[in-house]
Amino acid sequence: MLEVKVFVECPALEKLAAAISGQNKSVDMPAWCDAVVTDTPVNPATNAAPAAAPAPMQPAAPMQPAAPMPGAVPTAASAPAAPPVMPPVAAAPTYTVEQVGKAGADLVAANPGVMPTLMGLLQKYGVTMVTDLKAEQLGPFATELRALGGKI
Structure with missing residues (x-):
């Protein structure tokens, strides 16, 4: 923190x-x-x-906007507001079974105690091995693998 x-x-x-x-x-x-x-x-x-309190201060006279100069270019304040421009959003990365499998194997090699957690993660996705993951499951699985400490 x-x-x-x-x-x-x-x-x-x-x-x-x-x-x-x-x-x-x-x-x-x-x-x-x-x-x-x-x-x-x-x-x-x-x-x-x-009731006998002193009178409050008088507010200052409001400022009058300046008259536009002849031939002046309109500013953004006088032009209609344009919709905000949104920056492009990068597409989510795609992963291969080989990348996810290597990240999982490297994680277990570095920390064998994570194996039960990794097996639970596979069960969460309804598979017994990484090669059984569907293409649409690879991204979310890789995200959770990264949360466990996997380098992918």
Whole structure:
């Protein structure tokens, strides 16, 4: 299992968290932050401030889209959306009886204790030997053989 830990340091957010939790009543926020921190209590049931609370900040005026330039080429945003292009999918590999048989023999030679498991796998496919497998069974059998440690 792979474990990845990511640590992000953001002093502005740390100060904001401290102000919200009541640890710090005075917060110097950076210019890019539009948050307003007040000491006004909030009713947890309604998540609203009392009636005498200061008025909330007014939202900034919405941005107007720029007028297109004469002779401009339409962008992807103005063109109808094309269906996503799916990458080609490779066909499943095909295996021969010889490849599967060699992989099974090499596996047993390297680890004789796997023989009962390999015999159970053959029984699962309704055969007693690899040469009895049907062509359509070779791929799934090879996948399970690989899961046991076979090199194919």
